[in-house]
Amino acid sequence: MKILLRLAWRNVWRNKVRTVILICAMTAGLVGVLFSLGLTNSWLDQIRENAVRTFAGHIKIHHAGYFDRPIVTHAYSAPDSLASTLSAHPAVRAWAPRSSVQGLLSTASRSRIVTLVGIDAEREKQVSVIADAMQEGGYLDEWKKPGRPILISRKLSERIGMGVGKKVVLMSQQFGSNEVGSGAFRIAGVFDTGNVSFDENHVYLQQADVQQMLQLGDRVTETVLMLHEMEESEEVALELSSAYEGEGLAVLSWKERMPFVDKSMELTRRMMVPYYSVFYIAMAFGIVNTLLMAIGERTHEIGVMMAVGMGRKWLIFLILLESMMIAAVASVLGCAVGGGLVAWIGATGIDLSAMAEGLAYMGVSRVIYPRLGWEEMTVAGAAALAVAAAFSLYPAWRAARMEPVEAIRSVG
Amino acid sequence: MPLLRIAWRNIGRNKRRSLLSALAVAFAVAVLTFAMALQQGSYADMIYQTVHARTGHLQVQHPDYWPDADLTKRLKQPGEILNALEAMPAVLASAPRIQAAALVGTEENTFGALIQGIDPARERETSTLANMVREGKFLETNDRDGALLGAGLAKNLGVELGDEIVFIGQGADGSLAAGRLIVRGITRMGIAELDRTAVTAHVDRIGEAYSMRGAVTEIAVLLQGNEEQDAAESGIEATLQAMGVGSDARVVPWTTLMPGIEQSIKLDWYSGQIIYFVLVLVVGFGIANTFLMAYLERLRELGVILALGMRPRGVALMVYAESVFLTLMGVLAGLAIGIPVVQFFHRKGIYFGKEAEEIMAEYGMSATIHPALSPLVIRLAVLIVGGVALVLALYPACKASRLAPLDGMRRG
Numbered sequence: 034m035k036i037l038l039r040l041a042w043r044n045v046w047r048n049k050v051r052t053v054i055l056i057c058a059m060t061a062g063l064v065g066v067l068f069s070l071g072l073t074n075s076w077l078d079q080i081r082e083n084a085v086r087t088f089a090g091h092i093k094i095h096h097a098g099y100f101d102r103p104i105v106t107h108a109y110s111a112p113d114s115l116a117s118t119l120s121a122h123p124a125v126r127a128w129a130p131r132s133s134v135q136g137l138l139s140t141a142s143r144s145r146i147v148t149l150v151g152i153d154a155e156r157e158k159q160v161s162v163i164a165d166a167m168q169e170g171g172y173l174d175e176w177k178k179p180g181r182p183i184l185i186s187r188k189l190s191e192r193i194g195m196g197v198g199k200k201v202v203l204m205s206q207q208f209g210s211n212e213v214g215s216g217a218f219r220i221a222g223v224f225d226t227g228n229v230s231f232d233e234n235h236v237y238l239q240q241a242d243v244q245q246m247l248q249l250g251d252r253v254t255e256t257v258l259m260l261h262e263m264e265e266s267e268e269v270a271l272e273l274s275s276a277y278e279g280e281g282l283a284v285l286s287w288k289e290r291m292p293f294v295d296k297s298m299e300l301t302r303r304m305m306v307p308y309y310s311v312f313y314i315a316m317a318f319g320i321v322n323t324l325l326m327a328i329g330e331r332t333h334e335i336g337v338m339m340a341v342g343m344g345r346k347w348l349i350f351l352i353l354l355e356s357m358m359i360a361a362v363a364s365v366l367g368c369a370v371g372g373g374l375v376a377w378i379g380a381t382g383i384d385l386s387a388m389a390e391g392l393a394y395m396g397v398s399r400v401i402y403p404r405l406g407w408e409e410m411t412v413a414g415a416a417a418l419a420v421a422a423a424f425s426l427y428p429a430w431r432a433a434r435m436e437p438v439e440a441i442r443s444v445g
Numbered sequence: 446m447p448l449l450r451i452a453w454r455n456i457g458r459n460k461r462r463s464l465l466s467a468l469a470v471a472f473a474v475a476v477l478t479f480a481m482a483l484q485q486g487s488y489a490d491m492i493y494q495t496v497h498a499r500t501g502h503l504q505v506q507h508p509d510y511w512p513d514a515d516l517t518k519r520l521k522q523p524g525e526i527l528n529a530l531e532a533m534p535a536v537l538a539s540a541p542r543i544q545a546a547a548l549v550g551t552e553e554n555t556f557g558a559l560i561q562g563i564d565p566a567r568e569r570e571t572s573t574l575a576n577m578v579r580e581g582k583f584l585e586t587n588d589r590d591g592a593l594l595g596a597g598l599a600k601n602l603g604v605e606l607g608d609e610i611v612f613i614g615q616g617a618d619g620s621l622a623a624g625r626l627i628v629r630g631i632t633r634m635g636i637a638e639l640d641r642t643a644v645t646a647h648v649d650r651i652g653e654a655y656s657m658r659g660a661v662t663e664i665a666v667l668l669q670g671n672e673e674q675d676a677a678e679s680g681i682e683a684t685l686q687a688m689g690v691g692s693d694a695r696v697v698p699w700t701t702l703m704p705g706i707e708q709s710i711k712l713d714w715y716s717g718q719i720i721y722f723v724l725v726l727v728v729g730f731g732i733a734n735t736f737l738m739a740y741l742e743r744l745r746e747l748g749v750i751l752a753l754g755m756r757p758r759g760v761a762l763m764v765y766a767e768s769v770f771l772t773l774m775g776v777l778a779g780l781a782i783g784i785p786v787v788q789f790f791h792r793k794g795i796y797f798g799k800e801a802e803e804i805m806a807e808y809g810m811s812a813t814i815h816p817a818l819s820p821l822v823i824r825l826a827v828l829i830v831g832g833v834a835l836v837l838a839l840y841p842a843c844k845a846s847r848l849a850p851l852d853g854m855r856r857g
Contacts, residue, residue: 051734058730065723072716102601104554135557137548137614142517144546144615146557146642192513204548204613206555213548213555213613230705293637297804304797308720311476315724318469319731326462326738391708 037347041354044327051323056363058319059417062312063367064374066413071375071403073305077298078404079397081287084294086162087226088235089287090257091266094273097283099254100290105134105206108252112280119258124269126261127159130253132243136205138185138236140193147189148235149203151243160259162226163237170197170222173239181242182221186232190223197223203236208249216246227400229393263287313416317424324356324428335432336440345433352429353422360421364414372410379403448759452766455739456774463771466735470775470830471782473728477721477826478783482816484717486791488710489817492671492699494809495706497573498634500699501539501665502674503681505530508695510662511702514544516617519660520694526664527567529684535677537669538570541661543651547614547622549644554602560612560644562651562661571667574632574645581606581630589650592626595643596633604628612644616656624654635806674698706809718825725833732775733837736768740841747845748853761846768838776831780823787818 045052085091094115096107111130119128132151137144154173158164164172168187176182183201190196199220207214218238226232244250260269266286274284288295328335335348382400385392389399456463496502505526507518520526523541530539543562548555565584569575574593575583584591592610594602604610608628616622626646634640648661668677681696700707740747747760794813797805802812 050737054730054734054737058727058733061723061730062727065720065727068723069720102603104556104601106553137546137557139615141619142615142617143513143515145514146546146559194513205557206548206550211550211552211555213550293804293807296800297807300801300804312724312727314472315469315727315731318465318472318728319734322462322465322469322731323734325465326734329459329462385712388708388712390704391706391710391712393705 037351037354041351041358044331044351045355045358048327048330051326052359055319055323055359056366059316059360059363059421060367060370062316063364063413063417064371066309066312067368067371067405067410068374068403069305069308070409070413071371071379071405072401073301074405074409075379075401075403076397077301079401080294080298083228083231083398084291085263085287087228087231088161089290090160091260091263092258092270092273092284092286093290094256094258094277094282094284095254097278097281100283100285103135103254105208105247105249105254108132108208108249108254109282110250110252111256112277112282115256115277118273118276119256122269124260124262124265126259127156128256128258129153129156129160130240131157131255131257132240132247132249132252133254134205134243134247136203138189138193139202139204140195140199143193145189145193146234149205149243150235150237151240152237153240157237160257163224166224166226167222168225170220172222173237176219176221178219180219181216182239183218184222184224184237185220186235187223187225188229188232189236190220192233195220197221203238203246205247207247208252210248214246214248216242218242227389227398229389231393309413313420316417317420320356320360320421320424321427323359324352324425325431327355328352328428328432332435332440332443335435336437336443339435339437340441348433349426349429352432353425356421356425356428357418360418364417367417368410368414371413372405375403375405379405448763449766452763453770455743455767456770459739462735462738466732466771467775467778469728469731470772470834471779473725473830474776474779474826475783475786476724477829478780478818478822479787479816480717480721481822481825482787482791482818483795483814484714485819485822486815486817487810488714490814491706491710491808491810494811495703496671496699497667498577498809499572500702501571502668502671502699503666503678504697504699504702505664505666505681505685505694506662506697507693511697514546514662516545516655516657516662519617519657519662520664521660522690523659523661523664525688526685526690526694529688530664530666530681533677533680533684535668535673535680537667538567539664539666540564540567540571541648541664542568543648543655543657543662545614545622545651545655545662547612547644549598549602549610549612551602551604551608551610556598556601557642558598558612558644559642560614560646560651562648563645564648571665577632577634578630579633581628583630584645584647587647588629589647590625590627591629591646593630593632593643593645594628595640596631597637597641598643599628599631601641606630610644612654614655616654617658617660618656620656622654622656624650626650635803636809637807709808718829721829722833725829728830729833729837732771732834733840735771736838737841739767740764740845744848744853744856747848748850748855751848751850751853757846757848760848761842764845765838765842768841769835772831772834772838775834776827779830780827783826784818784823787816790816791818 096109099107136149138147204215270284270286379402382402384400386399509518530536545560547560549558566586614622678696685691685694794815797812805812
C-alpha cells in the first residue's frame with residue numbers, strides 16, 4: 034500500500050509541466066466556483082440584510098389582522114407586560130415600537146406616496162440602520178428648532194427639491210374615523226441607507242407626532258425586535274406568539290413576514306447548481322485527457338508491472354490514486370486562492386454605485402461583500418476530488434484492459 | 446502548403462486525444478452559446494414586459510418632468526402631439542397619461558396610491574393594461590366615473606366591484622384634488638408594490654380633479670419594433686421641434702424611465718462574462734495539455750525536420766497550426782451542438798416552475814424564458830473560447846521556434 038502511494042506520487046510528478054497545467058485548470062475551476070459562490074452569498078445576504086436591518090428586524094409584533102391588511106385601524110396599545118417581557122428576554126438584543134402608516138407627502142407642486150414611520154428615536158438606533166445613515170442635518174433627537182422634525186432620504190430630497198430646514202406637509206388617515214389628519218413638518222435630516230427603492234418610500238418622524246396627528250393615542254402599529262442570533266427568529270417568534278396570541282397580537286419572524294425574500298434565496302441557490310456543474314464538467318475533460326496521455330506513454334511499463342504480477346484491481350487503484358493526488362493538490366490550492374480572494378475582496382466590499390438603481394431593483398445595496406463558509410469550501414473541494422475519482426475510472430479501465438504481452442511489446 | 450497538411454495529419458495521429466480536446470472546446474462553446482442566449486432571452490422578456498406593460502418604448506414628456514414628477518411640468522397640447530405621432534410610420538400606438546399621487550379611501554380605510562389617468566381606447570392599443578384586469582372589466586371608452594384598482598390595494602381597502610372610492614391629492618395649482626370613482630375592475634401585474642398602489646381612471650376625470658387644464662404628464666409611445674427605437678427617438682424629437690413645442694416637450698426612452706432594469710441587465714451580463722471567462726480558462730488549461738503533448742511527443746521528429754533545413758519559424762507555424770485546427774474543429778462542433786439546442790428551446794421555452802413564477806413576476810419577468818440567439822452571442826462565444834485557446838497554444842509554438850535540432854533529436 035505504502036509502495037503504491039509512493040509510486041502514484043512519483044508518477045504524478047513524472048511530467049511536471051503536464052501535471053502543473055492540469056492543476057492550474059482545476060484550480061482555476063475551483064476559484065471560479067468559489068468566487069461565484071461568494072458573490073451569490075453576498076447577494077443573498079444583502080437581500081436579507083437589507084430587509085432585516087433597514088426596516089423589518091428579525092421579528093415583528095403586529096395586531097393579528099395587520100399582516101393581511103396593513104390599515105391604521107389595526108394599530109394596537111401594547112400590553113403592559115410586553116415591554117418588560119422583551120427587555121428581560123435573553124434572546125432579544127433590542128426592541129422598538131413604531132407607528133407606521135402610509136400617507137401623502139406634499140410640497141407646493143409635488144406630492145408623493147410615502148410610508149410615515151413614527152419612531153422612538155432612542156430605541157430605533159438599536160434596531161435599524163437609520164440613525165447611522167444620516168448624511169446631512171441630524172437625527173431626530175438632535176432637532177432643537179421649533180416645528181416637528183422629519184427625516185427624508187437623499188433620493189426623496191432630490192425628487193421633491195427640498196433640503197434640511199424646509200417644510201413639507203403630510204396627510205394620512207386618522208385612527209378611529211375616516212378623517213384625514215395632516216400636519217406640517219420640517220426636514221431635520223437627510224439619510225441614505227444605500228437601498229434606493231426603500232429610501233424613496235420611507236420618511237421618519239417622532240412617534241409622538243404621528244400618534245398626535247392621527248389621533249392614535251399610545252397605539253403603535255408594530256413592535257420590532259432584533260435578536261442576538263438571527264437563526265433563533267422562528268423559535269422566539271413562536272414562543273412570544275403563544276404568550277400574546279390571546280391579546281389579539283401576531284408575532285412573525287422575518288421569514289414568515291417576507292416569504293418572498295426567503296423563497297427567492299432558495300430559488301437562486303437552486304439555479305446556481307447547473308452553473309457550478311458546468312465548471313466540474315470542464316475539469317473532467319482535463320482529467321480524462323491528461324490521464325489518457327499519461328497511460329498511453331506508460332503502456333510498456335504497465336505491461337511489465339502486470340507481467341510481474343500486479344493485479345488489474347491494483348492497477349486501477351494506482352491510477353485512481355494518481356488522479357486523486359492531483360485533485361487533492363488542486364483542491365487545496367483552489368480553496369486557498371478562491372477563499373483568499375473572496376476574503377480579501379469581502380473585507381473591503383465591491384462598490385457598485387454606478388449600478389445602484391439596478392441593484393436596488395433587485396433589493397441589494399450598492400456595496401456588496403462576498404463571503405464564503407468553511408462548509409461551502411469543503412463541499413466545493415470535495416466535489417473536485419469526487420469528479421477526479423469518477424473520471425479517472427475510464428482511463429484506469431483502459432489501462433487495466435491491456436494485454437501484458439502486447440503492452441510490453443509497444444515501444445516504451 | 447505542406448506545412449499545413451502535416452499539421453492536419455498530426456491531429457489524426459492520436460485520434461482519441463484530439464477528439465477529447467475538440468470535445469472540450471465544443472463543450473465550452475455550446476455552454477457559452479446557451480448560457481448567453483438564455484441571458485439575452487430573459488432580458489428581451491424583461492424589456493418586453495416593461496415596455497408593453499408600463500412605459501412604452503418612449504415617452505414624450507415636459508423636459509423637467511422626469512424624475513421629479515412635478516405636475517406643473519406638463520404637456521400642454523397632448524392632442525396635437527398625439528396626432529403628429531400617429532402620422533409617423535414607426536409609431537404603432539400612443540396614449541396620453543397623467544400620473545398623480547393620492548390618498549384613496551372608503552368609508553373605513555385610506556391608503557396611498559398612484560393614480561394613472563388614461564384614455565381607455567388609446568391605452569388598449571398602447572399597453573397590456575387591459576389584459577391585466579383579473580376581475581370585472583377594463584374601462585369603457587367614455588367611462589369617466591370608473592376606476593381599476595390593483596389587487597393588493599383592493600384587498601387592503603376591502604372593496605369589491607361596484608364599490609365607491611374617494612381620492613384626495615394635491616392639484617397642479619396647489620389646490621385640493623378630490624373625487625369619487627366606482628370600482629369597475631381589479632388589475633394584477635404580479636409586482637406586489639404596483640398592485641398595492643395602482644389606481645387607473647379616465648384621463649379627463651383625473652385631469653380635471655388635478656387642475657391640469659387639458660394637459661397630461663406623459664404620452665407613452667409604442668413602436669413597431671425594438672430596433673427602431675433610436676431612429677424613432679430622433680424622429681419624434683425632430684417632429685416636436687417642427688411643431689414648435691420643442692422647449693416644452695422632449696422624448697425620453699424607457700431606459701431612462703426605468704434605470705433599474707437597464708442596470709440590472711448590464712450587471713447580469715457583465716458578471717456573466719467574468720464567469721464564462723473563468724470557465725473557458727478551465728477548459729483552456731485542459732486542452733493546453735494536448736497542445737503541449739502534441740509538441741513534446743514529436744521532439745525527435747521536429748529535430749530532424751530542423752536538421753534537414755526547415756526554418757524555426759516554419760516549425761513553430763506547424764505546431765501552432767495544429768492547435769488552430771483543433772480549436773477550429775471544436776468551435777464548429779460547439780456551434781453545431783449549441784445552435785440547434787438554443788433554437789429548440791427558443792421555440793419551446795424553458796419553464797422554471799410554479800415557485801419561480803411568483804418571484805420572477807416581482808422582477809417583471811415571466812417564468813418561461815425563451816433563449817434568444819443573436820450574432821452577438823455567437824460572436825462572443827467563438828471569440829472567448831477561440832481567443833483563450835489560441836493564446837494558450839502560443840506556448841508550445843514559442844518553445845518549438847527555439848528548439849535546437851540536435852537537442853530535439855536527442856531528447857525525443
